[in-house]
Amino acid sequence: MQLKSLVFLASALATAWGATVADVLADLNTVKSRVTTLDNAINGFPNSGGTLTQALAIHTDATNTQTAVDDTTADANTVPTPVSESDGQSILNSITSIEPVIENALSAIVTKKAAFDALPVGGIPALVAQDLSNLSASTSALENALISKAPADLVSQANAVKGRIDAAFATAIAAYS
Secondary structure, eight states: OHHHHHHHHHHHHHHHHOOOHHHHHHHHHHHHHHHHHHHHHHHHSOSSSOOHHHHHHHHHHHHHHHHHHHHHHHHHHHSOSOOOHHHHHHHHHHHHHHHHHHHHHHHHHHHTHHHHHTSSSTTHHHHHHHHHHHHHHHHHHHHHHHHHHSOGGGHHHHHHHHHHHHHHHHHHHHHTO
């Protein structure tokens, strides 16, 4: 019983103190790695002759990316404010370095729709649509968490990045609707 109490106390203290900007930056590096893996898998999926195994690997990469995004959101939500100008700029720089990879992956998934439709096992386009919806929701939550912590003079730049990423998601989701 004492061990359970100690574990609970440690967990409560960690939550109360929250994450640091360094934690969020490390999380964003993980997100970038996962998004890059997903982007490579999507771009590696052939325009014809793809396999179910390849399609399911993309699904796994999407799920792994979503987990990383959700973990980053959880940390971002506990970062104490105010966030310094330099820390806010570091986070914005990290996001802008991920943005083109996200946009490339979303553009590629639209281009590959016919290849997913042609797979001999049905349901893959619906799975892609669900992955896109889930990733979009998780990404939006992360964007909102980061923007809520951003220094006031960086909010417009952050909103511009959010707008571009959200538009890319909307295009991809529409392609699979």
